[in-house]
Amino acid sequence: MKNKNRPLSPHLSIYKPQITSILSISHRISGVFQSLGLLIIIILLLSLLLGENYHKYYMSFIESYLGKLFIFFYIFSLSYHMFNGIRHILWDLGFGFEMKNVYYSGYTIIFLTLILGTFLLIN
Amino acid sequence: MVELLLPKNSKVKNGKNFKSKGNNKNRKKFLIYRYDPDSNDNPRVDNYDLDISNSGPMVLDALISIKNKLDPTLTFRRSCREGVCGSCAMNIDGTNTLACTKYISDVKGPIKVYPLPHMPVIKDLVPDLKGIYKQYNSIEPWLKTKTANNEDRERIQSPKDREDLDGLYECIMCFCCSTSCPSYWWNGDKYLGPAVLLQAWRWIADSRDEASEERLEKLQDSFKLYRCHTIMNCTKTCPKGLNPAKAISNIKKKILARN
Numbered sequence: 001m002k003n004k005n006r007p008l009s010p011h012l013s014i015y016k017p018q019i020t021s022i023l024s025i026s027h028r029i030s031g032v033f034q035s036l037g038l039l040i041i042i043i044l045l046l047s048l049l050l051g052e053n054y055h056k057y058y059m060s061f062i063e064s065y066l067g068k069l070f071i072f073f074y075i076f077s078l079s080y081h082m083f084n085g086i087r088h089i090l091w092d093l094g095f096g097f098e099m100k101n102v103y104y105s106g107y108t109i110i111f112l113t114l115i116l117g118t119f120l121l122i123n
Numbered sequence: 124m125v126e127l128l129l130p131k132n133s134k135v136k137n138g139k140n141f142k143s144k145g146n147n148k149n150r151k152k153f154l155i156y157r158y159d160p161d162s163n164d165n166p167r168v169d170n171y172d173l174d175i176s177n178s179g180p181m182v183l184d185a186l187i188s189i190k191n192k193l194d195p196t197l198t199f200r201r202s203c204r205e206g207v208c209g210s211c212a213m214n215i216d217g218t219n220t221l222a223c224t225k226y227i228s229d230v231k232g233p234i235k236v237y238p239l240p241h242m243p244v245i246k247d248l249v250p251d252l253k254g255i256y257k258q259y260n261s262i263e264p265w266l267k268t269k270t271a272n273n274e275d276r277e278r279i280q281s282p283k284d285r286e287d288l289d290g291l292y293e294c295i296m297c298f299c300c301s302t303s304c305p306s307y308w309w310n311g312d313k314y315l316g317p318a319v320l321l322q323a324w325r326w327i328a329d330s331r332d333e334a335s336e337e338r339l340e341k342l343q344d345s346f347k348l349y350r351c352h353t354i355m356n357c358t359k360t361c362p363k364g365l366n367p368a369k370a371i372s373n374i375k376k377k378i379l380a381r382n
Contacts, residue, residue: 006244012308094376
């Protein structure tokens with residue numbers, strides 16, 4: 001064979017997105033987002049420590065559109081990560097591996113995330 | 124390592140168009156990945172407009188029609204044409220399956236056909252499976268015993284113990300599952316992948332095998348086994364309806380119970 005430098009077949013770009021893989025990558029992303037959210041909470045505590053002016057700066061960020069968007073994603077990723085975490089614990093215990101149950105639990109956590117996220121957002 | 128984009132020599136280009144004569148009502152378009160190892164060109168996607176009125180109902184039938192009528196250079200593996208050999212495993216309409224058991228009518232619009240994802244391509248739809256066979260070999264997929272053989276009979280197994288192998292022995296090693304797994308895409312050099320792990324479990328679960336301890340010991344590795352993150356693409360795509368994710372979970376549980 002002349003050409004030993006074999007090409008790699010396409011993967012991510014051609015594989016159909018489905019509940020299984022989408023919920024899995026969302027779990028990672030929501031996890032990363034929570035680390036960022038933790039940073040925001042730490043900065044809140046720091047601003048409280050540093051005095052009124054710093055806290056005002058902080059609140060002006062939180063009340064800006066960017067801040068609100070951030071809080072919005074933080075709350076939903078928190079809810080999602082928690083429910084999907086429970087799903088993962090059940091898998092680790094050996095439950096819910098039939099494809100039907102994977103879809104059932106997947107849709108259930110999406111539903112619960114929407115409810116809890118909206119509830120937290122309103123309060 | 125995670126590399127989301129394809130290397131330079133693997134980027135797919137637009138290819139040629141082919142059209143069959145005949146009945147214009149009953150046609151189907153096939154977009155098929157092509158790679159010619161004898162040229163220095165990148166892979167391309169050729170467009171085949173096929174009259175399917177005289178072809179069988181499966182995607183494999185259409186591929187054979189294309190090879191016979193439109194383009195004899197199209198290359199793919201096939202053998203049994205009834206889902207027991209695993210040769211014609213490929214990515215059809217975005218998911219991995221066997222071309223011989225996938226109905227043409229199940230896909231709306233043009234049918235995209237690619238080789239199994241994230242594999243070195245030998246030619247067209249033929250992936251290089253050497254690496255994955257090596258991994259299969261590494262789990263020593265044969266009966267290992269310590270007690271002496273009984274000379275006048277085979278090693279026996281109760282019907283109940285035999286039932287433990289249901290859902291495992293049916294695997295035809297087509298590797299649809301392993302090549303559907305994002306974790307295997309990124310870490311396929313070290314992670315064994317669902318197909319090989321299902322086989323590993325098949326021998327651990329076998330009541331006649333006497334090497335479970337050693338097998339589990341070898342698997343207890345953050346890459347070989349624990350790159351499984353329960354994504355479940357494997358179970359979703361298995362053309363034989365098996366459950367590799369469940370098998371991997373069984374190995375994890377067994378290792379946990381042993382420690």
